[in-house]
Amino acid sequence: MGGAHEAVAPGRDDRYKWVVLTNTTLGMMMATIDTSIMLIALPDVFRGIGIDPLKSGNSFYLLWMILGFMVVTSVLVVSLGRLGDMFGRVKMYNLGFAVYTFFSLVLGVTWMHGTSGAIWLVVMRLFQGVGAAFLIANSSAILTDAFPPGQRGMALGINQITGIAGTFVGLVLGGVLGPINWHLIFYVSVPVGLFCTVWAYTKLREVPRRQRSRVDWAGNVTFSFGLILLMIGITYGIQPYGGQPMGWESPFVDGCLAGGIALLALFAFIEKRVADPMFRLRLFRIRAFTAGSLSSFLSAVGRGGLMFMLIIWLQGIWLPLHGYSFARTPLWAGIYMLPLTGGFLLAGPVSGILSDRFGSRPFASGGMLAAATTFVLLETLPIDFPYWAFALLLLVNGMATGAFAAPNRAGVMNSLPPQHRGVGSGMNSTFQNSAQVLSIGVFFTLMIVGLSSTLPAALDHGLVAHNVPVAAAARLSKLPPVSILFAAFLGYSPIQHLLGSSVLAHIPASSASVLTSRSFFPHLIMGPFRNGLHEAFDFAIVACLVASGASWLRGGKYVYVERDVTPLAGPSQPAVSDGKLGNRADAEAVGIEPAPGEAVRRSGSG
Numbered sequence: 001m002g003g004a005h006e007a008v009a010p011g012r013d014d015r016y017k018w019v020v021l022t023n024t025t026l027g028m029m030m031a032t033i034d035t036s037i038m039l040i041a042l043p044d045v046f047r048g049i050g051i052d053p054l055k056s057g058n059s060f061y062l063l064w065m066i067l068g069f070m071v072v073t074s075v076l077v078v079s080l081g082r083l084g085d086m087f088g089r090v091k092m093y094n095l096g097f098a099v100y101t102f103f104s105l106v107l108g109v110t111w112m113h114g115t116s117g118a119i120w121l122v123v124m125r126l127f128q129g130v131g132a133a134f135l136i137a138n139s140s141a142i143l144t145d146a147f148p149p150g151q152r153g154m155a156l157g158i159n160q161i162t163g164i165a166g167t168f169v170g171l172v173l174g175g176v177l178g179p180i181n182w183h184l185i186f187y188v189s190v191p192v193g194l195f196c197t198v199w200a201y202t203k204l205r206e207v208p209r210r211q212r213s214r215v216d217w218a219g220n221v222t223f224s225f226g227l228i229l230l231m232i233g234i235t236y237g238i239q240p241y242g243g244q245p246m247g248w249e250s251p252f253v254d255g256c257l258a259g260g261i262a263l264l265a266l267f268a269f270i271e272k273r274v275a276d277p278m279f280r281l282r283l284f285r286i287r288a289f290t291a292g293s294l295s296s297f298l299s300a301v302g303r304g305g306l307m308f309m310l311i312i313w314l315q316g317i318w319l320p321l322h323g324y325s326f327a328r329t330p331l332w333a334g335i336y337m338l339p340l341t342g343g344f345l346l347a348g349p350v351s352g353i354l355s356d357r358f359g360s361r362p363f364a365s366g367g368m369l370a371a372a373t374t375f376v377l378l379e380t381l382p383i384d385f386p387y388w389a390f391a392l393l394l395l396v397n398g399m400a401t402g403a404f405a406a407p408n409r410a411g412v413m414n415s416l417p418p419q420h421r422g423v424g425s426g427m428n429s430t431f432q433n434s435a436q437v438l439s440i441g442v443f444f445t446l447m448i449v450g451l452s453s454t455l456p457a458a459l460d461h462g463l464v465a466h467n468v469p470v471a472a473a474a475r476l477s478k479l480p481p482v483s484i485l486f487a488a489f490l491g492y493s494p495i496q497h498l499l500g501s502s503v504l505a506h507i508p509a510s511s512a513s514v515l516t517s518r519s520f521f522p523h524l525i526m527g528p529f530r531n532g533l534h535e536a537f538d539f540a541i542v543a544c545l546v547a548s549g550a551s552w553l554r555g556g557k558y559v560y561v562e563r564d565v566t567p568l569a570g571p572s573q574p575a576v577s578d579g580k581l582g583n584r585a586d587a588e589a590v591g592i593e594p595a596p597g598e599a600v601r602r603s604g605s606g
Helices: 014-049 059-087 089-108 114-146 149-180 189-203 217-237 251-271 281-285 287-304 306-321 326-336 338-358 361-380 387-414 418-452 455-464 470-477 481-489 494-499 509-515 520-552 584-588
Strands: 557-561 599-603
Touching: 014 059, 014 089, 014 114, 014 149, 014 189, 014 326, 059 089, 059 114, 059 217, 059 418, 089 114, 089 189, 089 418, 114 149, 114 387, 114 418, 149 306, 149 326, 149 338, 149 387, 217 251, 217 418, 281 287, 281 418, 287 306, 287 361, 287 387, 287 418, 287 520, 306 326, 306 418, 306 481, 306 520, 326 338, 326 387, 338 361, 338 387, 361 387, 361 520, 387 418, 387 520, 418 455, 418 481, 418 520, 455 470, 455 520, 470 494, 481 494, 481 520, 494 509, 494 520
Parallel strands: none
Antiparallel strands: 557 599
């Protein structure tokens, strides 16, 4: 039994595994770049199609251009990972690259304007998200098939961290390409997508699966609609309703949340009873998988909304105070956040390599503790901070998240039996992606609660003091805080855009100049923003601390291994790592009967 090791995928050799790593990493980077490239380029997109996103009735287009891509990938990754397990991961991955590239091209050639152009972009972004979901769902499983257990941490670390870094690279790309021509934010994906699609079809090799299953249609439908309803409810919960600054009391929002929870409860009931479930609930009996997935979810909750808070902090306050026009703030916000990306890229691969030797637990748990510490220190910064201190904390936060993400994903994938790696990877990605949407809802809710208590009075007083008519000042002060946040987020001059040229034209020129200056709005919002920001950071601290504890509960190093059916070099091979082999109960716990010679390895390292 000591000579057992995992079945070697056909073609697992030094040259092939690097081809797999390069292709899947490019796929992950392109998919994650497109989750954020729209954020900074949105003002250019809306100007290009001739729509004011802050005008009443247009918030639908604003929210769904931002969140639609994330919602689709969150909903589909489990189903597409399951299809990869059934029909071939490489086939599903290749199809994903083709779909993703095609709809990137379709988005780039958009010719319509007004509401028809906005609807077209929203719908085509959803289809682009379908292609990205194919890539995200199957890339980790393909990598795990191609690399031996002793190198998976390194490979998955590079893939995972490049994916996370892609989110922040997208901010800069959107800021650079959007002002040149907004179509370019979609075209930029096409040449890379075409190259990688052809490369994947010609070079990636399918690992034969030992069994095929039926599609769990009932599970797919209840899960998809349940998660969609939850995410719609969260998305519209941060929008104003009636006279309230948020929509959590809206019957529509409450109905979506209740319906989503009911459908997901029905989904869990179905999955326990079907022969070939989409969502392998028994995988949660593997402690390393459960702890890794839970900590992934909590880490993403703490990180997902952070990006929006930092962008608003930079665009709405810090950059204008330091001489940047509102129109230039989207690009420079992405540039000034690059230390966060640098931290990911520095720590991710290194921690992945070290986790191959020492296990995931010390790096994943320690990374989340360090991330919580950086949030504590960010709270101590003044709103008009010295940039070196802000950049240093972003760098450390990126390194902390990188130290967590790579070992955690490797620990999750190492714990999975080969035939369930696709669905297991999809389940983990679903937790991570849906957590980002949840995080946006939570962070914006906390921020709006903080703003609602003091911002209206501050706006009313500040506007009246500069000769704005009382009625106009009252109207603007009664706008929901989310409108103010989105105005700053979109790179508009908030007071000029929301007050309107008709009001500004009827007040003294000196007062109008002050109101539209780069300093008036930042000084006005600084105090209220601090209150909301601290609430959001407190939430992120708690999420990271709980994620650290959950990660520590994963136990010792856990690697599912099985006998090689095709000997590579001789009658026996060395074990994967020193330590004791688990017994058959480890595999039987998840409903898998090991073949002769199969085993599950545990070792004492964390």
